[in-house]
Amino acid sequence: MRLGLVIDLDTCVGCHACAVACKEWNTSGTTAPLTDYSPYGAEPSGVWFNRIRHYEIGEYPYNKTVNFPMSCMHCENAECVTVCPTGASYKRAEDGIVLVDQSKCMGCNYCSWACPYGARELDRVSGTMKKCTLCIDRIYDMEIPEEERQPACVLTCPAHARMFGDFDDPESAVGRAVRERGGYQLMPELNYDPSNHYLPPRVHAPIPTDGLRKKAAAKVKEWVNRVVER
C-alpha cells in the first residue's frame, strides 16, 4: 500500500478549512499537541501540518489564482528518514506513511533540512519535530464509520478538492484521478518521488471582459449611480 493525497488545484478555493480541521484533529492526536506561540499576542505563530499558499499564474488577462495546500508528501525516497540520526523518523513498510516517534526525536532539525516541501516543523515547547501523520489515528480506527476513516483535511474540504487513497492500486480514486487528470508531483527533479499528487487546473476559455456591448439595463443603472448622490 502507498497511502497519500491528491489535491485538485482546479477546485481548491483556498479557504484553509483543511488546515484548520487538521490542526483541530491533530492537536489532540498521536503527535499532539500542535503548540501555538503567543496565539493572542502581537505576532501569533505555531506548528501546523498543513499550509496553504496562494499563487497567481500567467499574465493578465490570461492569469489565474491557484490555491496551493501542502502537507507531508509521504515520499517514496524520504530523505528525512535517511538522514535522521536517532531513528525517530521512519517510513512504515505497510502503507508508506512517514512518521516521527516523539519519544526518540532529539530536535536536531536535520530532517527538516532534508525536506524540500517544508512538511516538518519543530515544536519549540516539546523540542521535537512534528509533521502530518495522514491522520493515522483516524484512518485505521474501527470504532468510527468506514466513510469517516479518512484524514481530517479530506473529510472537511467543502470543495472536494482533496482525495485520500492507495496509489499502488490503479483503480483507486486517487490512482484514477492522477491517470485521468494528469496528476503530477512537485519538484520531480529532486527525485524524492512524493506520494501526494496535484491535479492541474482545467483549461477554460478566458471570459471576455473588454469590448462588450453593455445592455440597456446596465446603462440605466450606471446613469442612476452617477446622478443619485449618496
Add this chain to the structure above:
Amino acid sequence: MHPALAVIFLTLFSGGGFGLMALVATVNDLQIDGGLNPLQTTVAVLLSLVFVTIGMLSSTAHLANPRNAWRAFTRWRTSWLAREGVFAVLFYPFAAAYLVWIYFTGAPSAPAGLVMASLAGVIGLITIFCQGMIYATLRTIRQWNTPLVPVNFYAMGLASGATVLALVRIALGGKAGFLAGTAMALIVAVAVLKGIYYFWIGKPSGPTIHTATGFNRFSVRLLDQGHTFGTFLTEEFGHRLPRERALGMKVVMYLLAVMIPLAALAIVVTDASSVAAAVAAVSVVAGIGVERWLFFVEAQHVVNLYHGRQRC
C-alpha cells in the same frame, strides 16, 4: 539558512581539532623537523581534545531535546550525522591513550604511541569527511549539495590545525619553519578551493518556483503565503544576505582567514616570532568562523520557493 552559532562552532572547532591531531600524527610519524618533543606533543593533543570538545558540546546546545542525544549514535548505517557522532566519540580513546602513553614513557615517537596517534588522526579525518557529507548530501540546498563542501572542510580543518601546531611548536621552543610553511600552503589551498566554491554556487541551477508548483509554462507569483507572521520554516530557512553585504563579508573572510595569517606566518618563517604565530592562529580561526557563517547564510533551501522566491 539560519546561522546557528552552535552549529557553526561545531564544525569550526572540531574541524580544527581533528586537523591538529592528524598533523601531530603526521609530524611525529615522519619525524618532520625532528618530530615534536613530549611537551609539544602533549600540549598539541590536549588543544586538539579541547577544540573537539568545544565543538561537540556546542552541537548538543543546538538540540531542542538533548535528552535523546544518545540515540544519535544508532542510525550510522544511513545518516551522516550519526556517523559523525560515532567517529567523533571514537576519536577520544585513541587521542587520550596517546596522551597517557606520552605521560608514562615520554616517547611520543615510539612505535606503539605512533599507532595510537595515527589512529586518532585517521579517525579525525574521517569525522571531517562525515561533517562535510552532512551538508553535501542535502539535495534541497544546492549551495551545499556539492563535493566541494567536504573538500573545503578538509582544507580548513587542516589549515587551522597546522597554524595552531606551528604556534605550539614555536611557543615551546622548537623550529617551526617547516610547519609554518605547511600552514601557508594549506591556507593558499583554502583560498583557492573557497574561490572555486564561490564561483560554483554563483551559477543559477536547481529547482525554480515553476518546478516547485508544477506550472512550467506560465509565470508564477506568490500572492499570499498563508500566514501572517513567521513560522518555523521562515525562521529556519528564510535568511538571505544582500549581494553587497555578502561580498563585504567575503572580503573580511579572505582578510582574516588568508591574508593576515599568510603575512604573520611569513614573519614566523623568517623571524620565528611566537607573537606572529599567535596572530596567525587567532586570525585563521576567526576567518574560518566568518566563512562558516557565510556557508549557512548563503545556503538557500528550496522551501523558499513556496514563500515567493523565483529560484534559490
